Amino acid sequence: MSDAIWAISITWLFVFIYAILGSVDFGAGFWGLVYNPRERSRAGEIANRFLSPTWEVTNVFLVLLVVTIVAFFPRAIAPLGTGLLIPGSLVLILLTLRSAFMVFHYSALRFRSTLRIVSGVTGLLIPSLLVIALPILAGGFIDPETDRLLVGKLLSSPVTYAYLAFGLSSELFLSAAFLADYSREAEDSSAYAVFRKYALWLGPFTLATAVLTVYLMGRQAEWLRDHILEEQGWFLLSAIAFLLGYSALWWRRKHPERERGFPRVAFVCFILQFALASYAYGAAHLPYLVYPTLTVEESVTNPAMFDSLLISYAVGMAILVPGFIYFWRLFLKDKRYVGRG
Amino acid sequence: MDDLTIARTLFGSSLGFHIIFATLGVGLPLMIFVSEVFYQVTNDRRYTLMAKRWTKAQAILLGVAIPSGTIVAVQMSLLWPQFMEMVGEVIALPFQIELFAFFLEALFMSIYVYAADRLSPGLRILSVFLVAFGGSASAVLITSANAWMNTPTGFQPTEGGITGVRPWEAFFNPSFASSAFHVLISAYMTGAFVVASIAAYRLLRRKLSQSEIRYHHRALMMSLAIGGTMSLITAFTGHWAGQVLHDHQPEKLAAAEGLFETQSHAPLALGGIVDLDEQKITGAIEIPGLLSFLAGNRLDTVVKGLNDYPRDVWPPGYVHLLFNLMVGSGVLLILLSALAGWFGWRRKGDRLPQWLLWTLTSTGPLAVLAIEFGWIFTCSGRQPWTIYRFQRTADAATQAGDLWVWLVLFLSLYMLLLIATVVIMSSYFKRHPLAEELEAVVAEGNG
Ligand code: HDD
Numbered sequence: 001m002s003d004a005i006w007a008i009s010i011t012w013l014f015v016f017i018y019a020i021l022g023s024v025d026f027g028a029g030f031w032g033l034v035y036n037p038r039e040r041s042r043a044g045e046i047a048n049r050f051l052s053p054t055w056e057v058t059n060v061f062l063v064l065l066v067v068t069i070v071a072f073f074p075r076a077i078a079p080l081g082t083g084l085l086i087p088g089s090l091v092l093i094l095l096t097l098r099s100a101f102m103v104f105h106y107s108a109l110r111f112r113s114t115l116r117i118v119s120g121v122t123g124l125l126i127p128s129l130l131v132i133a134l135p136i137l138a139g140g141f142i143d144p145e146t147d148r149l150l151v152g153k154l155l156s157s158p159v160t161y162a163y164l165a166f167g168l169s170s171e172l173f174l175s176a177a178f179l180a181d182y183s184r185e186a187e188d189s190s191a192y193a194v195f196r197k198y199a200l201w202l203g204p205f206t207l208a209t210a211v212l213t214v215y216l217m218g219r220q221a222e223w224l225r226d227h228i229l230e231e232q233g234w235f236l237l238s239a240i241a242f243l244l245g246y247s248a249l250w251w252r253r254k255h256p257e258r259e260r261g262f263p264r265v266a267f268v269c270f271i272l273q274f275a276l277a278s279y280a281y282g283a284a285h286l287p288y289l290v291y292p293t294l295t296v297e298e299s300v301t302n303p304a305m306f307d308s309l310l311i312s313y314a315v316g317m318a319i320l321v322p323g324f325i326y327f328w329r330l331f332l333k334d335k336r337y338v339g340r341g
Numbered sequence: 342m343d344d345l346t347i348a349r350t351l352f353g354s355s356l357g358f359h360i361i362f363a364t365l366g367v368g369l370p371l372m373i374f375v376s377e378v379f380y381q382v383t384n385d386r387r388y389t390l391m392a393k394r395w396t397k398a399q400a401i402l403l404g405v406a407i408p409s410g411t412i413v414a415v416q417m418s419l420l421w422p423q424f425m426e427m428v429g430e431v432i433a434l435p436f437q438i439e440l441f442a443f444f445l446e447a448l449f450m451s452i453y454v455y456a457a458d459r460l461s462p463g464l465r466i467l468s469v470f471l472v473a474f475g476g477s478a479s480a481v482l483i484t485s486a487n488a489w490m491n492t493p494t495g496f497q498p499t500e501g502g503i504t505g506v507r508p509w510e511a512f513f514n515p516s517f518a519s520s521a522f523h524v525l526i527s528a529y530m531t532g533a534f535v536v537a538s539i540a541a542y543r544l545l546r547r548k549l550s551q552s553e554i555r556y557h558h559r560a561l562m563m564s565l566a567i568g569g570t571m572s573l574i575t576a577f578t579g580h581w582a583g584q585v586l587h588d589h590q591p592e593k594l595a596a597a598e599g600l601f602e603t604q605s606h607a608p609l610a611l612g613g614i615v616d617l618d619e620q621k622i623t624g625a626i627e628i629p630g631l632l633s634f635l636a637g638n639r640l641d642t643v644v645k646g647l648n649d650y651p652r653d654v655w656p657p658g659y660v661h662l663l664f665n666l667m668v669g670s671g672v673l674l675i676l677l678s679a680l681a682g683w684f685g686w687r688r689k690g691d692r693l694p695q696w697l698l699w700t701l702t703s704t705g706p707l708a709v710l711a712i713e714f715g716w717i718f719t720c721s722g723r724q725p726w727t728i729y730r731f732q733r734t735a736d737a738a739t740q741a742g743d744l745w746v747w748l749v750l751f752l753s754l755y756m757l758l759l760i761a762t763v764v765i766m767s768s769y770f771k772r773h774p775l776a777e778e779l780e781a782v783v784a785e786g787n788g
Pocket residue numbers: 484491516520521523524527528530531575576578579580582583584586667668669670671672708709711712713714715716717718719722
């Protein structure tokens with residue numbers, strides 16, 4: 001593989017990780033808003049308990065993504081930076097409000113409800129703005145003369161809304177599936193029932209929006225639609241993973257008194273589904289980073305920098321992986337935390 | 342304002358905002374770490390209480406430090422795309438490695454805050470050490486990138502771009518060591534003085550129980566000792582940074598000192614206003630020969646003046662003021678901590694006199710201001726270059742228009758967050774008064 005393919009694959013891996021973590025994180029914020037703590041179910045509380053220690057780590061993945069793109073594809077920064085100034089700046093403002101208020105949430109009881117609303121609303125807006133990058137990169141929305149974004153065209157194009165619907169639906173679907181699993185870990189069957197129900201509704205909806213997006217894409221970015229159709233095999237595998245996961249939410253437990261479903265199996269299948277589909281989307285997007293002006297090969301960094309970056313990744317990961325494992329055990333497995341209260 | 346000026350204002354404000362929280366994110370963990378260690382050594386539970394309360398404050402500050410840092414990181418690509426292209430080609434390593442430092446800090450901060458009750462003492466100290474280490478490492482790493490902008494190395498400029506990139510040489514550029522030390526130590530100093538300010542302010546209140554007084558007094562003395570030591574080291578590292586300027590960025594040193602004619606036995610100008618058009622400095626106290634001595638350790642060191650350089654690469658005249666304000670704050674803080682130390686030693690554990698406590702409440706804000714002056718000095722003193730003698734700021738800026746909208750939005754956001762931070766901080770500590778927590782701790786200690 002060439003440097004460029006290695007670089008784009010690593011970048012893809014980070015996009016994928018952030019898409020999963022971000023979906024769960026922003027989705028949990030939204031569910032925390034929908035589920036008022038005064039209501040009977042503790043669903044909102046479960047969502048918040050997961051969110052408190054993890055949002056910082058999730059945020060670092062976003063920064064990792066930005067830095068990785070700068071480091072691996074420096075020659076893409078000028079067109080990307082100019083084209084994405086508007087959605088990028090909006091994401092920054094919303095993200096700042098969200099993070100700040102989420103931390104404040106735990107320190108000031110008086111402002112609880114305002115803070116919950118901020119976290120819930122931004123939990124929908126930020127992913128929408130992030131997802132908008134996809135149609136922009138697929139071409140047609142950046143003025144080739146000035147590199148500026150054609151906002152009017154973007155907002156009047158149906159495919160934009162298809163991407164939005166797909167992005168939001170998969171965010172909420174993934175987070176519901178994750179929180180179902182997390183509630184099971186916390187042995188909270190009422191919260192489990194709530195999140196399982198949402199996952200069941202949102203799953204087919206997500207699939208439908210995905211098909212709609214590919215259909216509408218044909219008008220805006222025909223090249224991408226054609227490439228995607230060539231990657232059919234991967235999308236088929238992805239659909240199979242989805243069906244398997246979906247059915248796992250219906251499997252019966254041995255203990256008849258427990259709620260139906262194996263949320264851990266389901267969530268793992270959904271991640272697999274996501275991985276397969278986003279791999280196929282990424283492969284279909286090649287060789288372009290930004291259509292039609294910028295290919296991956298043209299924008300990759302020099303070999304000396306590339307090699308040093310790889311070494312720094314290897315060393316950094318070797319140091320961090322034990323930290324991640326320890327973190328996971330403390331907050332996602334330890335009954336004293338997960339099942340508290 | 343034209344778009345370039347707006348971009349500079351916007352970016353400078355974002356950094357000026359981030360640096361407040363970022364500096365405390367480097368300085369406070371050191372204080373927390375020291376008090377955790379003190380607790381292990383003395384077994385006095387008041388030290389864990391200090392660590393606990395400072396951690397709470399730090400957790401609130403992180404809620405702003407992290408997103409504001411994210412803003413800075415993304416805004417760099419949005420506002421200075423041509424500059425970031427160079428960063429990616431030559432100086433991507435510190436940015437990349439910094440992420441590992443952020444991960445370390447974020448992971449162990451969550452662990453320290455949300456799992457403290459489940460950790461053994463050893464693991465608790467290890468976690469807070471890793472938080473402090475992660476914060477310090479990120480400061481050193483980002484400084485490497487900034488130092489490279491001042492003294493770029495590790496590549497060859499050619500017609501069509503650059504070749505011969507040597508990433509590690511760029512990383513360890515000529516001003517890296519001096520800047521990194523100066524930034525790190527000045528952050529420790531600032532963290533300590535902010536704690537000192539708060540302790541001094543608390544001690545000013547009339548109605549305090551004996552144990553509250555002892556608690557605050559201890560915190561005050563501890564932070565003044567750390568802050569005082571660090572401010573001395575800051576002065577030495579700053580002196581070193583100045584000598585690096587003399588060797589590698591002579592225009593910046595000349596502008597900082599308002600020196601127009603190249604000369605040996607150059608005087609040090611204290612205060613005054615530099616007028617670039619008239620080529621003179623008015624109202625300054627000049628100490629003969631001192632600048633030459635500081636720059637090269639000898640009175641006959643020749644210091645370059647601005648007239649040796651074309652007018653269009655002169656830094657702005659106001660950097661002289663910024664430089665003086667930074668150095669002045671540093672000197673003042675050294676003197677203040679020495680004074681307080683002397684009183685503290687004479688009075689053996691009693692409260693310091695009111696007037697001194699009042700004066701000491703200013704140390705934290707003063708140190709934060711010094712940080713701001715120092716950074717604006719470094720960045721503005723590099724003008725008109727973004728990458729010294731290689732890329733002009735005007736050539737680095739984005740072509741996207743209508744930046745003023747973002748300037749207004751981001752400035753409003755920073756105001757909102759500043760106010761919110763203060764409100765949340767005071768509301769939290771009102772609901773968790775020291776008196777109650779102290780009582781609990783003392784009771785536990787006796788039981
Ligand atoms: C508490 C903060 C503080 C204090 C008291 C001082 N400094 Fe400083 N100084 C900084 C905080 C700082 C800084 C914010 O950390 C800077 C900005 C960029 C950098 O590398 O460090 C800086 C930059 C900086 C530079 C420019 C380096 C460059 O542009 O490459 C010089 C020459 C000095 N300092 C010198 C001094 C001297 C001689 C001081 C005497 C006491 C001093 N500073 C006190």
